[in-house]
Amino acid sequence: MISLFYLFSAILLVFALGTVISTNLIHSALLMMGSFFAVAGLYLLLQADYLAMVQILVYVGAIAILLVFGVMLTRKGSIEESNLPNRYKGIGLLTALGLFGLLARSIYYTRFPAPPIGHPTQSILAIAQAFLLQYFVAFEALGILLLIAILGAILIGRDSK
Amino acid sequence: MIGLSHYLFVAAALFCIGVYGVLTKKNAIAVVMGIEFMLNAVNINLIAFNHFMAPNHVIGQLFAIFIIGVAAAEVSLGLAIILSLYRQRHLVAIDEMDILKW
Numbered sequence: 048m049i050s051l052f053y054l055f056s057a058i059l060l061v062f063a064l065g066t067v068i069s070t071n072l073i074h075s076a077l078l079m080m081g082s083f084f085a086v087a088g089l090y091l092l093l094q095a096d097y098l099a100m101v102q103i104l105v106y107v108g109a110i111a112i113l114l115v116f117g118v119m120l121t122r123k124g125s126i127e128e129s130n131l132p133n134r135y136k137g138i139g140l141l142t143a144l145g146l147f148g149l150l151a152r153s154i155y156y157t158r159f160p161a162p163p164i165g166h167p168t169q170s171i172l173a174i175a176q177a178f179l180l181q182y183f184v185a186f187e188a189l190g191i192l193l194l195i196a197i198l199g200a201i202l203i204g205r206d207s208k
Numbered sequence: 209m210i211g212l213s214h215y216l217f218v219a220a221a222l223f224c225i226g227v228y229g230v231l232t233k234k235n236a237i238a239v240v241m242g243i244e245f246m247l248n249a250v251n252i253n254l255i256a257f258n259h260f261m262a263p264n265h266v267i268g269q270l271f272a273i274f275i276i277g278v279a280a281a282e283v284s285l286g287l288a289i290i291l292s293l294y295r296q297r298h299l300v301a302i303d304e305m306d307i308l309k310w
Contacts, residue, residue: 052210052214056214056218059218059222060218060221060222060225063222063225063226063245064225066225066229066241066245067225067228067229067232067233067238067241067242072235072237072238075238075241076241079241079244079245082245082248083248086248086251086252089215089218089252090252090255092210093215093255093256093258093259094259095255095258095259095269095272097269098251098255098269098272098273101273101276102251102276105276105279105280106244106248106276106279109280110244110279110280110283113283113284113287114237114240114241114283114287116287117237117240117287117290117291118237120291120294121237121290121291121294121300123294123298123300129235130233130234130235130238131234131235132232132233132234133232133233133234133301133303135231135232136232138231139227139228139231139232140228140232142227142228142231143224143225143227143228143231144224146223146224146227147220147221147224150220150223150224151217151220154213154216154217154220155213159212159213159260159261160261162212162260162261162263163261163262163263170266170269173265173266174266174269174270174273177266177267177270178270178273182270185274189274189277189278192277192278192281193277193280193281195281196280196281196282196284196285197284199285199288200284200285200287200288201288203285203288203289203292204287204288204291204292206295
């Protein structure tokens with residue numbers, strides 16, 4: 048259990064770092080897919096099996112593929128140097144490191160309360176009941192949001208000439 | 209023993225990698241990738257808190273599902289805008305996208 052957590056975390060962080068460091072946009076997209084698989088592994092360790100499946104289905108299957116299509120449709124110049132950093136590289140690195148230091152310090156010094164005793168629920172059944180009984184308005188709103196996003200994407204991406 | 213803090217550290221590191229990607233990339237699609245990393249870090253946090261703090265509820269997982277749905281909407285709209293800008297103005301780099309300034 049312990050080694051699996053470190054394995055998935057290492058894969059996740061190494062692949063994510065490779066995504067932001069690589070100067071080839073296709074390599075970035077493929078490394079990002081690998082890191083999404085590692086996130087799904089972390090979800091499995093947290094006993095969120097439904098979320099792990101959704102993660103693979105939506106992030107690896109849809110979002111990463113969509114981004115690869117975007118990369119292919121917006122070629123400009125050589126693909127080897129398609130993902131160059133802008134001129135704020137130093138400031139960005141400083142901001143990210145400072146933010147991580149701040150977050151790590153606050154996580155390290157926070158004493159979380161002891162977890163309550165409870166058996167993990169069967170997550171798919173509980174999620175279905177919460178979605179369709181208790182939070183069904185939010186569920187419908189999410190559906191409408193996705194529908195509007197699809198229509199908007201078609202409207203924006205259509206050839207207007 | 210792997211506790212809540214371990215997951216929070218991993219999520220914080222992933223979030224900061226995403227921040228670095230968003231701040232320092234020239235290509236608009238790479239910026240979208242950085243945003244995806246930040247959203248994934250938030251999801252890891254939500255599910256870790258759900259697992260360790262409220263093991264007999266699924267409310268954290270519900271929030272994560274909402275974030276995944278919103279991320280899908282955001283990526284589709286963002287890519288539509290990027291493709292439209294590329295087709296009409298031949299722009300990919302975000303520091304050249306300043307047509308609204310005129």
